[in-house]
Every structure is written in C-alpha cells, then in structure tokens.
Amino acid sequence: MSRPLSRPIKKDVLPSALKPLKPVLFSESTSTRLVPNIRSLSWSPTGSLIATCTSSNIRIWNPERPNVKSSTEIRNGHSAIAGGSGAVVEKVVFCPTTENVLASTGHDGGVRLWDVRVPSGAVGAGKGTALADVKIGDPCLFLTWHPNGREMLVGTKEDAIDSVDVRRMTEHDSTNSKWAIESTERIPPAKSSSPRYYAMAFSNSGREVFATTGDGPVKILDYPTMTPLHTLTAHTYATYSVQHSPRGDYLAVGGGDSTITLWDTYNWHCVHALTAHTSAIRDLSFSFDGAYLICGSGSDFKEGEKGIEIYHADTGDVAHTIDTGNAVTVAQWHPYRYWVAYAGDAGGMKIVGPGGNV
Template sequence: MAIASSSSSAGEDFSRFTARRIGSGTGRDRVRSVAWNLDGRRLATGGTDKSLRIFLPDKDVRSGTEYRGHTGEISVVRWNPTHPERLATVSSAAQDKGLRFWDLRQGSKPTSVIETNGMNITMTWSPDGRYLVVGNRSDDIMWIDADEQTVIRKTRMPKETNEAFFSHNSTLLTTLVFGDAQIVAFPSNEPVHSIPVANLPITVGDLDPRGRYMAFGSNDTTLSLWETQDFTCVATSGAHDDHVRTCRFSHDGAYLASSSSGQNIHIHNVPTLSEAHVLPVSGGAPADALAWHPTKNVLAYAGQDAWIWGAGV
C-alpha cells in the first residue's frame, strides 16, 4: 500500500495513523536498527540475525532482500546521505570488527570492509557523504574517510561517550561525552563549544533539519531541546520513566519522537516538547531505534520486529 504524502505537519491528526509490520518476522531474533534511504523509497533493517534487509514499503512490506556479510549482530545501519543505493553497517559483537560498505547495484555482498575495534554501537555519516564516525562500548571513537577508505583519527575517550552527529554543512561534529555535548570543528578537531546538558550520561542526540535546535536524551530520563545560536535550553520533557534510548526529529522539524525502555514512543511538538501523541510499540518490546521518512510523517521503529507508522501505510 502506498504511503500517503503529507504536505504540512502542522496540526497533524495522529489518530488516523496506523502501524504495519515490515517483514514476516524472524522468530527470536530482534531488529536493532532501521533507516530510510535518501529518497525514502527503501527502508533498511539490521539486527541479531546478522543480516541486512532492504524493503520497498511502497510496494511490499512483507518481504525484503537479504544481504549477508556480518558474523555478529548488526547494531547500526546508515544510508549514504548523498546516494540512495549506498549504505554502511556495523556490529556490536566483539569478534565482528568490520565496518561494511554496501552498494545495492553491486550484488548482495559488501563492497568493502574497514577494520575497527569491534563492539560498535554508534555510527553517523556526514551530510556530504564523505566521513563516518563510529563509536564502541569501550568509548573508542574512529573518524573514517569513506572516499579514501581510511581511518583518519582514533581516540579513546576518557568518559562514557555515546552518539555523535554533524552539522548540516559537515563542518561541525557534536559528540556526547558523559553529560556534555562537545562541539568541534571537523575535521580539524578544534574545540568550538561544550554544552553541559545533564549530570548523568547523555545517551542520544539529534539536530533538527533546519539547524535551529538540538535534542538530547539522557540517563536521568530527561529529554531536552537546545537552540543552536546561544546554546541555551528552551524546553524539557519528563515523559519517560527510564533513560532515553533514542530521539529523532521529523523531516520538517515540527515533531520529535523519543523512546525509552518503556513500551511507548512519545511524539513531541517542537519547540515546546509538549505531547502530540503517544504511540504504543507494536509487539510489546521497547523501541531500540527510530527513523522518520525524509519527506513524510511516517515513522519507522525497531521493536522486536521493524514497523512503520503513518497515514495510509
């Protein structure tokens, strides 16, 4: 069934939205990551069954194409921001150290592999498509030049380090280091600013599509919104009862979706962070990953399985 288009998200009627499972289920295996590609035609998933799957939700949500190459569970899937058929994956398994690049036009195997330290749990791609930043459970951070297929920086961080994200022009990198959001110039690594967000580790962060706000979720259960001019906090939300697992802005920045270990996804209005909707996670498992469609108010999420939620899905 085709995904209905939304020309404006102002006053979106979420009550008309429905959820649909992607794929036919994988038994006891669990989906860990979901991601829409550049044009929104493809949805990629990865999880504990060690396979990358590519779906075409507008055509068929029941089956996808399987790609094999990992020896451990796939923890993060990210599409190249400049190409609709290229993507990268990493694994959280200690023995599966390879950052794998894929090109859907070149078969079902990775096109190249870059060795990392393993146990990878975060990955982000610069908007210009050239660089990736990968982080692992031991707080090792690697900067990778995707064009040259080389590692350009390795850093063992002194404190717990979680997600990172780039500015939209790829010249700034924000890394979540314990309770601070540390902003540096990229790739010179010159410090620009440090935002003291929380007294406990910040687990997740995102930059809104217009570059006006940054959102952070932390282990103190708080979700907060910060403006990017003076780096001041403009709103907070206590909707979650546990540490925030993920938060993602909608395609136009009007909404922010967030999840924790509870079985609800919260949709917040931006910039107030007031509650717009509460979405029960289908399948009864917490949502480990969220991804908004690049042009529509359609949300993909990973619970036990992968699901999409929107009008007409």
C-alpha cells in the first residue's frame, strides 16, 4: 500500500517549489461562483483518493482527475441510519491501514463504514458500498481512527465518547451484505464541572489520546483506560483541533483564541505560539515529514483571513503562503507528497500540487 515519499524540501527552497503550482479545482457543479460548505476532507492512506462531505452527501475524488465524472458520489449516505431523509455528514475519515475503507458520522447519531470502490455491475454502482453501521444515538461531532485501523473514538454533542471496535461486526442484512457493529463502549460524559470535548486525536503509538476542551487545556489520556495523564495549558479559549506530528516531536493545538501552539513532546513545553490568524483554528495538518504545518481557520469562508500559511515546525516561521480567494475552512496535506487540499474557495475543493514534481 505504501509509495515512495517525496524528496524532503528545505524551508528556504519551499517557496520556489510551491509558488509555480496552480490550484486545481474539484467541483461538483457547473457553477464555480458558489462556495459549497465542505465540512471535512480526508486523504486515503496512500493519497490516491480524497473524500469530502457537503451537507448529506459524500464524494470520493481521484486527486489527479478533477473531472466530476471520475469521482464517486454517495448521496444521502446516512439516510438509512437516520430513518428518513439524508442527515448532515459532519466528518469523513479514511481508515489509516485500509485504502478503500472510509468512516463517516454526522447529525443522525450514527457511524457508517464504506467501501468506496466502485461496485462492478452492482445495483447502485458508483455510489459506494455501505459495509457496517454503528448506532451511537446522539448527534456526532467527530471521529478519530486508532493507528491500528481497527478502533475508533466517536464524540457526540452530549459530550459522550464512544469507543468502537470495527472487528465486532454481526451480519444484519445478508441481502445487501451489510453488517452492524453491535458492540460499542460508552465512556461516561464529563461531569458538569468538567470541560466539553471538541476533538480527539491518537498519538502515533496509539497509547495516548489528546483531547481538546471547552475551557482551553488539552488533556492527555491513557488509552484504552482514558485515565488522565497530563494537562497542557496555554489557550485562553476553547481548543478545537489537535494533531501529533508524524515525527512524534511536536503536538499542534488550535484554539478559539486564533492561536496555534506547538508543544515539544519530550518535555511538554510550548515552543511556539503561532498568532498570524484572526479566527478560531478548527483544522490542523502536518506534512508527511512533520516539517510543515497548515490549518483551517474558522467554520465559514467569510471568517478569518485569506491564504494558507505554511509554518515551519522547528522555527515557527511562515515558510510560504498559498494565495486563496477566501478564508480556508479545512486544509490537509497529502500523506506522501507536498500537496495541499483545502476548502473555502468558490467552486469546491482545490488541491495544490497535482501536475508538479513536489
């Protein structure tokens, strides 16, 4: 499944490598003036696919084929779980170990696993195949895969966290070869005096969970016991996003105070506070080599400032800025290349990198 990594690019060379590359538009509509509300982006483990979700629909793109006819659409993907019309999909995340398996969750209170390969000759070909459903119950805000690709944590609006083991599946619809994950473990909601969780991310080893909170501190929890190990305090408002560097040396935290903090994971000191933004930081992504960091700022393309600042993790400097027409809501690095996918501009998702040699 793996493919060769791009050649590492030094900070002083990065601008000359990225500046000539033009963003490639991936649009579902013939109108490129409207700004779709793309709520989530996710690259597959090899970067050969990228998934987006807009309202109740999910679409899987080939990053080297921007024509919508080359994509796979999953329309109203959570209607069966919701028991009615399509529910809003809040998050899509590819399994980190299996190229074609995608997990989605949303306001219907369910999680669904998909095989995004186009079914050959099957009914509904080109719409993806639902593999399994998980009924959480409460509207879901986020999900995160364990690095082993077999477990997930799902967070709800009621501040409960469910642990889902995708290996515990039982068949409930043999006609459509669909399975239900019957066994989940609910982690009790935080006490009234405890902070609300907005996002979680596993450490690279999977032995720890990093949890952002409504009052600012980031909790480091043991997994799977979820016992508190340590607390990182630097933000004055809620923290919304957290990511562990692929190298393991930094933890990035994004907050409602428009600040990104970078923490040295060896001594847990805040080594950089990145303050170039004017709105909440809700999405973070490290490059495959851990050298560079980007973010999505704000929940709406009208919030925040235009452009994608590419930070150099070791120095905290802005190494390069990708020009955009609007504020960027979500942004993600390719898992093996210096390609950047982002949403917020008119028309749909854009990717900087295809056609280049980075």
